Amino acid sequence: MITRSLANVQTDSPRHADTALISVSNEPQTRWQAQLAGAIRDPRELCRRLELDPGWLPGAEMGHTLFEVRVPEAYLSRIRRGDPHDPLLRQVLPLMAEGNTIQGFVQDPLEESGHTPRRGLIHKYHGRVLLIASPTCAVNCRYCFRRHFPYHENSPSRAQWSDTLAYIHDDTSINEVILSGGDPLAASDRQLGWLTERLEAIPHIKRLRIHTRLPVVIPDRIDTELLDWLSATRLQKVMVLHINHANEIDDAVMAACRRLKDIGVTLLNQSVLLREVNDSIETLAELSEQLFEAGVLPYYLHVLDPVAGAAHFDVPDQEARSLVEELRTRLPGFLMPTLVREIPGEASKTPL
Numbered sequence: 001m002i003t004r005s006l007a008n009v010q011t012d013s014p015r016h017a018d019t020a021l022i023s024v025s026n027e028p029q030t031r032w033q034a035q036l037a038g039a040i041r042d043p044r045e046l047c048r049r050l051e052l053d054p055g056w057l058p059g060a061e062m063g064h065t066l067f068e069v070r071v072p073e074a075y076l077s078r079i080r081r082g083d084p085h086d087p088l089l090r091q092v093l094p095l096m097a098e099g100n101t102i103q104g105f106v107q108d109p110l111e112e113s114g115h116t117p118r119r120g121l122i123h124k125y126h127g128r129v130l131l132i133a134s135p136t137c138a139v140n141c142r143y144c145f146r147r148h149f150p151y152h153e154n155s156p157s158r159a160q161w162s163d164t165l166a167y168i169h170d171d172t173s174i175n176e177v178i179l180s181g182g183d184p185l186a187a188s189d190r191q192l193g194w195l196t197e198r199l200e201a202i203p204h205i206k207r208l209r210i211h212t213r214l215p216v217v218i219p220d221r222i223d224t225e226l227l228d229w230l231s232a233t234r235l236q237k238v239m240v241l242h243i244n245h246a247n248e249i250d251d252a253v254m255a256a257c258r259r260l261k262d263i264g265v266t267l268l269n270q271s272v273l274l275r276e277v278n279d280s281i282e283t284l285a286e287l288s289e290q291l292f293e294a295g296v297l298p299y300y301l302h303v304l305d306p307v308a309g310a311a312h313f314d315v316p317d318q319e320a321r322s323l324v325e326e327l328r329t330r331l332p333g334f335l336m337p338t339l340v341r342e343i344p345g346e347a348s349k350t351p352l
C-alpha cells in the first residue's frame with residue numbers, strides 16, 4: 001500500500017519482469033526469500049488450497065490475467081478454509097468484477113506519472129520524496145492503486161541510481177525519503193543497506209520512512225540482517241505498515257513488530273477502507289486495538305483510490321465518514337486513524 005511501497009528478488013510476471021532498482025541479486029536465498037519465491041501464483045492452486053467452491057475459479061483465472069495472483073504461505077495460513085468471504089481472502093482473490101469498466105476508475109488514479117522527475121523517484125509533496133525501491137511485492141492486493149503502475153519504466157539500474165540520488169542531494173528542501181514500491185523490503189538487505197548508506201551521506205536527509213506490507217505477510221522478513229543495517233543508520237526510522245484487518249496480526253507479526261521497536265523504529269499503520277473486508281465499526285475498532293497490542297499506532301484510513309479493477313471494494317465517502325464518527329465514540333483518540341483521500345495535485349492527503 002500500501003500501500004504503498006530496490007531490486008526484486010525473483011520476478012517472473014510481466015508486471016515485475018525485467019529490471020531491478022539496484023541490481024538483480026545472486027545472493028543465496030534467506031528464509032524469507034525462499035518464502036517469497038514460494039508464494040502461490042496460480043489461481044487454481046489458491047482455490048484448491050483454500051477449499052473454495054469451484055464456482056470461484058473462472059473469476060480468479062480472469063482476474064489473474066489482469067493482475068497476477070501472489071499469496072505467500074504465511075498469509076495463506078491465516079485464511080479460513082472454505083470461506084469465500086474471509087476478509088483476508090477478499091484482499092487476494094481475483095474476482096470476475098475486476099474486468100468491469102466503471103466510470104471514474106482508471107489506470108493511474110493518483111496521476112503519479114506526472115511527478116517522476118527521475119526514474120524511480122516520485123516527488124509530489126514538500127520536503128519528501130518517494131523512491132520506487134522495488135518493482136515487486138510479497139502479496140498482490142487486488143485493490144492496489146499501483147496495480148497498473150509501469151514498474152518497467154521506473155526501475156533504475158545501479159548506475160541510474162546516481163542520477164536519482166543527485167536529485168535528492170541537490171534539493172535541500174527534502175529531509176525525508178520514503179522507500180516504497182512494490183514493497184521495498186522485497187529487496188535484499190545488501191541492496192537496502194547500499195541505498196541507505198548513500199541516503200545518509202546526504203546531510204539534509206533526516207528520516208527514512210519505509211512503506212511495507214512484508215512484515216505482515218512474511219514476518220520472517222524482520223531478520224537479523226535487516227535489523228543490522230536498519231540499526232546502523234543515523235537516520236530516524238519510521239515504518240508504515242499496511243494492515244487492514246485484525247486477523248492479519250498473528251503471533252509472528254507481533255514478534256516482528258517487537259523486534260523493530262527494540263531497535264527504535266517508529267511503527268505506524270495505514271489501512272484502506274474496503275467493502276466486505278473492514279467496513280464495520282467492530283472490525284475497525286478491533287483492528288486499532290490489535291495494532292496497539294503490536295506496538296503500532298493507527299495513522300491513516302484511506303478511502304479507496306479509484307483504480308480500474310477495484311471498484312467492488314469502494315465504500316462511498318458518506319458511509320466512510322459515518323463509520324469513522326461512530327468509531328470515535330468507541331476508541332481513545334490515539335487509536336483513531338485519520339480518514340483521508342489522496343487527490344492528485346493536492347499538496348497533502350485530504351482529510352474527509
Ligand code: SF4
Pocket residue numbers: 001002003004005136137138139140141144145146181182183213242
Ligand atoms: S500490491 Fe504491493 S504495493 Fe500494492 S497494496 Fe499490496 S503490498 Fe502494497
